[in-house]
Amino acid sequence: QLGLKTETLGHTIHFFEEVDSTQRIAAKLAYEGAPEGTLVVAEEQKAGRGRLDRKWFSPQGTGIWMSLILRPPIPPQQAPQLTLLVAVAISQAIQEVTGLVPDIKWPNDILLHGKKCVGILTELQADPDRVRSVIVGIGINVNQTGAQFPEDIRAIATSLAMEKGERIKRAPLIQEILLRIERLYKQYLAHGFRPVKLLWEGYAVSIGKPVTARTLGGAIRGIARGITDDGLLILEDEHHQLHYIHSADIQL
Numbered sequence: 001q002l003g004l005k006t007e008t009l010g011h012t013i014h015f016f017e018e019v020d021s022t023q024r025i026a027a028k029l030a031y032e033g034a035p036e037g038t039l040v041v042a043e044e045q046k047a048g049r050g051r052l053d054r055k056w057f058s059p060q061g062t063g064i065w066m067s068l069i070l071r072p073p074i075p076p077q078q079a080p081q082l083t084l085l086v087a088v089a090i091s092q093a094i095q096e097v098t099g100l101v102p103d104i105k106w107p108n109d110i111l112l113h114g115k116k117c118v119g120i121l122t123e124l125q126a127d128p129d130r131v132r133s134v135i136v137g138i139g140i141n142v143n144q145t146g147a148q149f150p151e152d153i154r155a156i157a158t159s160l161a162m163e164k165g166e167r168i169k170r171a172p173l174i175q176e177i178l179l180r181i182e183r184l185y186k187q188y189l190a191h192g193f194r195p196v197k198l199l200w201e202g203y204a205v206s207i208g209k210p211v212t213a214r215t216l217g218g219a220i221r222g223i224a225r226g227i228t229d230d231g232l233l234i235l236e237d238e239h240h241q242l243h244y245i246h247s248a249d250i251q252l
């Protein structure tokens with residue numbers, strides 16, 4: 001129903017008017033053996049989840065709220081690479097469809113004019129040595145107006161329509177995103193992370209700049225030097241010590 005141009009991604013779509021979280025449903029389907037490319041899409045989420053235990057505001061009809069199941073033949077420590085891959089693919093798709101040029105804030109926030117319009121949440125089902133499935137949750141603010149955001153989110157968030165100044169059709173954007181993910185994912189499986197890393201660095205705002213990483217263990221301030229081949233952020237502190245960050249919130 002989306003008129004997809006992909007070979008595998010999105011060829012099974014579970015569409016819901018209202019769910020708690022597409023992420024929870026996709027995780028259940030993956031556990032039950034759903035094939036790679038299975039997509040769960042909802043018009044509205046009542047309990048959308050963000051990273052670091054946060055809520056994700058997902059009102060009816062204004063955004064893209066979806067979760068994609070991938071089954072890459074990789075060890076679990078390489079899974080963060082897929083988050084970066086998806087961030088690149090979505091950035092490319094937004095650029096293609098709207099003409100807007102997004103920035104990526106490590107690991108997976110996509111920004112327009114410094115405000116967040118996309119969040120990506122990747123969750124794993126894995127054995128110690130191999131990934132069984134990766135659930136890629138994608139939340140895109142597409143057609144909200146400023147007034148439609150709750151007050152606490154308004155200051156830091158934006159939508160594609162707010163930046164573009166006109167409504168954006170969601171179906172063609174989903175098509176383009178799946179096509180870009182599929183293309184990059186094939187390239188990644190054939191040639192590894194390097195080509196993705198180069199593209200990612202092209203969109204990254206933080207590299208070479210001072211940032212604060214808020215991890216569960218505390219805050220680390222330093223210059224963002226780049227990402228490792230596994231997708232970790234490299235921070236250099238004032239003593240020229242390097243820190244490798246797995247999971248954190250980055251403040252520019």
Ligand code: ATP
Nearest residue numbers: 050053054055056057058116141152153156157158
């Ligand atoms: P807590 O009070 O539990 O520490 P919090 O203040 O970070 O959490 P939550 O409500 O748990 O708030 O999480 C919301 C976070 O995610 C905020 O940073 C919010 O700005 C952001 N957020 C939620 N939905 C969206 C959205 N649709 N677009 C952009 N940012 C969003």
Ligand code: BTN
Nearest residue numbers: 021048049050051066119137139
């Ligand atoms: C973030 O914190 O930046 C990640 C937000 C991820 C939101 C998406 S919306 C579709 C999927 N279902 C969820 O409950 N969360 C993700």
